[in-house]
Amino acid sequence: MTSPCKLTARQREIIDRALELLAELGARRFTMKRLAEKIGVTEAALYRHFASKNDLLLAIVHDFESSARNELENGLPPGLQGIAAFITSRLDRVAERPALARALFTEELFDESQECADALRQMFKKHRARLIGLFQEAKTNGEIRDDLANETLFTIVFGSVRQLVKEWTRSNGAFSLLKRRDMLLDAFRKILRPR
Amino acid sequence: MTSPCKLTARQREIIDRALELLAELGARRFTMKRLAEKIGVTEAALYRHFASKNDLLLAIVHDFESSARNELENGLPPGLQGIAAFITSRLDRVAERPALARALFTEELFDESQECADALRQMFKKHRARLIGLFQEAKTNGEIRDDLANETLFTIVFGSVRQLVKEWTRSNGAFSLLKRRDMLLDAFRKILRPR
Amino acid sequence: MTSPCKLTARQREIIDRALELLAELGARRFTMKRLAEKIGVTEAALYRHFASKNDLLLAIVHDFESSARNELENGLPPGLQGIAAFITSRLDRVAERPALARALFTEELFDESQECADALRQMFKKHRARLIGLFQEAKTNGEIRDDLANETLFTIVFGSVRQLVKEWTRSNGAFSLLKRRDMLLDAFRKILRPR
Amino acid sequence: MTSPCKLTARQREIIDRALELLAELGARRFTMKRLAEKIGVTEAALYRHFASKNDLLLAIVHDFESSARNELENGLPPGLQGIAAFITSRLDRVAERPALARALFTEELFDESQECADALRQMFKKHRARLIGLFQEAKTNGEIRDDLANETLFTIVFGSVRQLVKEWTRSNGAFSLLKRRDMLLDAFRKILRPR
DNA sequence: GATGAATGAGCCTTCATTCAT
């Protein structure tokens, strides 16, 4: 359910620890050496499982992406409920795996690898397209107001979610993400309600 | 301790070029060597003006901060207009100085220096407090709806502004920031209007 | 100590592929990993057949040497014909097995292993002694001029052959080695003819 | 007389020591670290003078090439004398600077850097063209026999010179290069004399 | 006010090799 990609068990393990480290240190200080140390092996050992740091990073992104795809492409209800489901799914994922959140929600982290940045940007584009589709649907259904451009809606909704994640991450989980998520969802329902 | 302006002319110059480079390359590839090259001096020369890279980074942050302070602490009208003015001022600054935007709006960029990160976080806190104050005011004045928690309002408003900047930066200024800013402001007025 | 043939079938196979790889990549990039990949086994598997890379290299050299020995020690006609036969045999071998040529004619390739270098030097010495013997014979027989020192003759004859191989190798077989060999042999006959 | 190239004094120094090391160890074991050690500085120090190992290698080749160019392009007498002068100049250079000989006469040494290999090949081509021109001239002048193809002449003459250098290098200068050079020149005059 | 030269620490990567299974 989390990875159709052909990763070996050891690769999964490494990716997991990498994610943790990424969350702990930020991408800047995430080095192969430190990862090796954390796992308790030599740097050289890592290179038997990933040909390069770039490949490792890419694997992380792809793994995340493929796990996100299912969710977003198939499992979303239409219109407003879809929007809520999108937000819920994003934030649940963050809550259950904070490492991933810090690692991936801030795309900047991967500016080390052009390929990675591209992959993330690609993913972002898809999410955007999906969300905008849902906005249009919800408008047509009369579920949300129609006096706001879709792009503006996207900026507000996606920006808010991201901001919430950022606040949560930065506070080291000092508040309940789920509670704040519900507050945010509630707010969206209110402010987007047709007049 | 907050050093409003005690910068020499040369220091200002360096900060300016540093900002450009930061915007061009991202923090990751922003190195003293490259900065020196861009300015046309030796690395050693930079150390005449800033004791360390950390200090240079701090100077950038402080400079930005002190310029933001005036604006926000004194010059803001009350309530809803203040909120709009805050957003306008932020985004105008970004538009006129894209380098700064890319350099500072994404706090991650500074995770190289704890001090820098702290300074930025400090600034962020102030902005947050100021905005939340304005939200309260606007609620009291009956200018905006009062069924949303201030922190949620903050997440939405600040998150949206940030998201807009991010989109603009990432698109390399492909769209008019001012136009989208007005759309966003208009959207805020609509969605926050008291029922 | 010179191990004529005690190679298992698998060892022969490995040596063959090693020779190919050596020719393809040059000694510098000839690694156990790449060899294993080419053969389609693990690196560890190679170590079942050769205790070390050094041993593998040595086996290549010894194999080559022992195959050369027969030819040169027994099968050579005397005097000038022997010289021609030596050259012909060398170049035929190169033509039929370019890998070997590139691998072995340039002794530098083996400066990785002192033992290898020594073995090659040893072989070189023998060839030199053999050729010089033939020169002397040919002089005595009045087949070639006697106003050139044997060492000078060797430098000219052996150097020319080597140069031809080098040109051929470097051009990736762009010209007919056999044709140029005949031209060279013809030239030798002409220039070495007694006045 | 040795370098029209714009090299700093320090760069020259480094190139010189690099040449020595190259001769001592062979290209295979020539590492930046060892070079740094030999010079008595850190590896990092080397990188202030050459941006990369590749650049250093290229500088060596170019330096050598430019010093060779003068000689060969301008200073050669015509015909047979030119041939002798070419050989003499090559071998004198080798004698006075054995490091260079071992480093450069064997082109294989540089198969680490494609650029280097190309530069050397380029140089080789020029030398070849020059020599072949001289052969033709000498034939026309009736100074040498005309029953040998120019390419065959080249193979013999250039191959012999190279072989001599190789023998000398490998013997660690056990014999007088100049004496053997004279023997070789004498041999050439004899064997190439028109019938 | 700036340069040239250097440094120590660290980064990503590759290599030959080992060993339990």
Added chain:
DNA sequence: CATGAATGAAGGCTCATTCAT
């Protein structure tokens, strides 16, 4: 016979920083 996992040593390179001049 072969694999999967690991390792120590080394290689090329970059970074922030220092210091004598």
